Amino acid sequence: MKKLLFLAVLLISVAAYAQHEHHMPARGDSVKMTTTNDTTPPHRHHNMQGHDMSNMSHAFSLHLPMSRNGSGTGWLPDAAPMYGVMYHSKKWMYMLHGNIFLRYNNQDFTGKGSRGDSKFDAPNWLMFMGQRKTGDKGLFRFSAMLSLDELIAGGSGYPLLFQSGESYKGKPLVDRQHPHDLFSELSVGYTYAFSKHTEVFAYLGYPGEPALGPVAFMHRPSALYNPDAPLSHHWTDATHITFGVATAGIRLGKVKIEGSSFTGREPDEYRYDFDQPRFDSWSGRLSYNPANRWALQVSHAFIKEPEPLHANKDVNRTTASVIYSLPLAGNRRINATAVWGMNKSKDHDGENAFLLEGSWRNDRLALYGRYEYVQKSVEELVLDEAIYGHDAIFPVHAFTAGINYDLLHINKIKLAGGTQFTLYRTDEKLYGLYGKYPMAFEIYLRLYPFLMTM
Numbered sequence: 001m002k003k004l005l006f007l008a009v010l011l012i013s014v015a016a017y018a019q020h021e022h023h024m025p026a027r028g029d030s031v032k033m034t035t036t037n038d039t040t041p042p043h044r045h046h047n048m049q050g051h052d053m054s055n056m057s058h059a060f061s062l063h064l065p066m067s068r069n070g071s072g073t074g075w076l077p078d079a080a081p082m083y084g085v086m087y088h089s090k091k092w093m094y095m096l097h098g099n100i101f102l103r104y105n106n107q108d109f110t111g112k113g114s115r116g117d118s119k120f121d122a123p124n125w126l127m128f129m130g131q132r133k134t135g136d137k138g139l140f141r142f143s144a145m146l147s148l149d150e151l152i153a154g155g156s157g158y159p160l161l162f163q164s165g166e167s168y169k170g171k172p173l174v175d176r177q178h179p180h181d182l183f184s185e186l187s188v189g190y191t192y193a194f195s196k197h198t199e200v201f202a203y204l205g206y207p208g209e210p211a212l213g214p215v216a217f218m219h220r221p222s223a224l225y226n227p228d229a230p231l232s233h234h235w236t237d238a239t240h241i242t243f244g245v246a247t248a249g250i251r252l253g254k255v256k257i258e259g260s261s262f263t264g265r266e267p268d269e270y271r272y273d274f275d276q277p278r279f280d281s282w283s284g285r286l287s288y289n290p291a292n293r294w295a296l297q298v299s300h301a302f303i304k305e306p307e308p309l310h311a312n313k314d315v316n317r318t319t320a321s322v323i324y325s326l327p328l329a330g331n332r333r334i335n336a337t338a339v340w341g342m343n344k345s346k347d348h349d350g351e352n353a354f355l356l357e358g359s360w361r362n363d364r365l366a367l368y369g370r371y372e373y374v375q376k377s378v379e380e381l382v383l384d385e386a387i388y389g390h391d392a393i394f395p396v397h398a399f400t401a402g403i404n405y406d407l408l409h410i411n412k413i414k415l416a417g418g419t420q421f422t423l424y425r426t427d428e429k430l431y432g433l434y435g436k437y438p439m440a441f442e443i444y445l446r447l448y449p450f451l452m453t454m
Contacts (some may be wrong), residue, residue: 019086059131059141060201061251062193068289071216071240072209073189073201073247073258078292080210080221081333082452085412090130096449098126099218101227107159107175107200112435115175122152123418125184125218139191140272143429149179150271161424161438162396164380165234167309168269174382177229181271183207183256184241201258203247206277207267209240210260211247212301212329214321214339221325221335222357225404227444231396232374233354235341236319239301241267242278243441264314280304295323305329310379316344332362351393368420372398381430384434385399388429397425404446409422416446 039382058064062072070076084097101123108116124147131141149157156168157178166178171442187205209216216237217223217230230236242262249258285300290296303315321339328334336358344350352375359368374396378388402420409415422440 015251016145016195029073051301053309057131057139059129059143060139060189060191060203061382062137062139062191062257063196063199064251065249068295070295071219072187072205073203073211073216073249073256074187074209074213075256075295076215076217076219076221077286077289077295079325079327080295080323080335081154081325081327083224083449084451084452090267092130093132094128094130096126096128098124098448099224100124100447101443101444102447103227103442105159105227105440105442107440108162108435108438109441110435113433114410114437116161116440119153119159119177121158122148123158124148124152125180127185135189137193139193140188141190142188143184143185143337144187145185146182147184148182150182153179155269155271160231161400161422161440162231162374162381162426162436163229163233164376164382165307166266166269167307169433170309170380172307172309174380177233179271181207181241181267183274190431197251199251200302201249201251203245203249205242205245205272207241207243207270207421208247208262209244210245210247210262210281210283210301211240211258212239212260212283212299212317213237213285213319213341214323214337215295216298219321220321220337222337222359222368223370224448225366225402225446226357226370226400226420227446228400228422230355230357230370231343231372231398232339232355234306235343235351235353235374236256236318236321236339236355237407238266239283242269243275244279246279254289257285258287259284260301264302265308266306268308278304279285288305293325304413313345318342318344321413330362332360334361335359348377348391349393351359351377351380364416366404368402368404370398370400372396379390390430394427394430399423400423402442406437412450413446414450416448419443 058068065078067080068075068078068083084095086095106118126143129143160177163177164174187208191201207334213236245262246262260283261279262281263278274349281304285299285368287297298320300318319341324336326334339355341353344352354373359369374394378392400422404416404418405417419441424438
């Protein structure tokens with residue numbers, strides 16, 4: 001519990017410092033940005049204390065709104081909400097944001113199977129980024145993302161039925177979500193604008209995120225209220241922490257084309273070090289934002305030996321996604337995401353995953369849900385091949401529904417309470433391990449920054 005309190009105090013302290021710093025004067029062209037507590041009607045925003053910012057553009061564009069920022073070089077809809085604390089110096093604009101859940105998590109609280117577990121933990125991440133113009137047509141940015149997952153939850157992570165991916169103490173993690181590395185992103189980027197509609201950019205990360213998949217789950221507005229990583233994490237967005245990535249791309253109006261060279265090996269179990277960069281894998285992604293409410297992408301990658309316990313197994317990953325954001329009157333908003341991903345290895349059939357998640361926000365109250373369908377192999381679930389077969393694939397369905405309610409705010413940090421239930425369904429051959437319909441229950445306190453409006 002002391003670790004959880006330390007994490008909460010850390011976020012509040014950093015936000016307090018940021019609140020002090022953002023009153024420093026800025027020079028150059030400016031855009032008015034306001035932080036709001038989600039309960040003030042939109043027509044009153046102009047009466048609140050605003051932040052007169054310079055260079056408030058997208059992290060990789062001088063001509064796109066900041067709200068399109070996702071994870072890595074990925075795009076969100078322009079209408080997506082942004083939560084964070086901003087401040088600036090004479091030449092720089094900075095942003096701090098994050099999400100911390102102080103939680104009790106019980107997977108299989110009805111005791112139907114033998115693979116469930118329960119735990120007090122705190123899924124968390126903190127991000128700090130800055131950007132500045134370089135000349136009339138250049139833009140430089142940096143980003144640092146930290147997670148104290150292992151400090152709070154330990155090396156084996158937190159319980160999550162049917163989850164798989166990565167390892168601990170030389171054994172694959174199954175029915176648990178692995179902790180993220182302390183340094184989840186340390187990256188820099190540069191953009192050059194030829195015109196309002198044509199820009200080229202480069203991105204380097206160690207670690208960082210290649211051009212593959214949708215915006216990572218912790219940065220999607222539709223997933224902000226859910227403490228859990230998707231079961232399809234390693235089918236779609238697990239490459240958001242890659243130790244060695246170089247990306248180059250071009251934006252042509254509403255379209256972005258980019259490619260990456262990166263390290264295929266997933267992070268090892270030592271969460272405080274820096275893994276060896278290999279640059280042995282590649283990816284390509286096409287992104288298209290047809291209107292301010294939509295963000296679409298398709299991507300493909302060759303990933304060299306992602307799992308250290310399966311050194312000779314390469315993966316071809318293909319993804320497609322649609323993200324939608326709809327602001328409504330009265331500080332209400334709807335966010336939704338649909339994602340498909342497929343992993344294909346040599347001499348094996350492709351394993352598919354589909355995710356549909358959404359949230360509805362009305363002032364202090366938010367309702368959210370997620371449905372997932374994932375095909376998990378005997379290898380992924382660490383099953384006995386002699387009993388279940390070498391090439392068996394098991395369908396997993398997971399239905400999650402939750403509620404989040406803002407309780408109070410401290411400086412620029414909000415405290416919310418929430419709970420969620422998950423119902424799982426899988427093949428009857430796995431009933432002996434998981435039960436027929438295992439259910440999970442979670443209750444949490446959540447710390448997160450205010451909503452910002454432009």
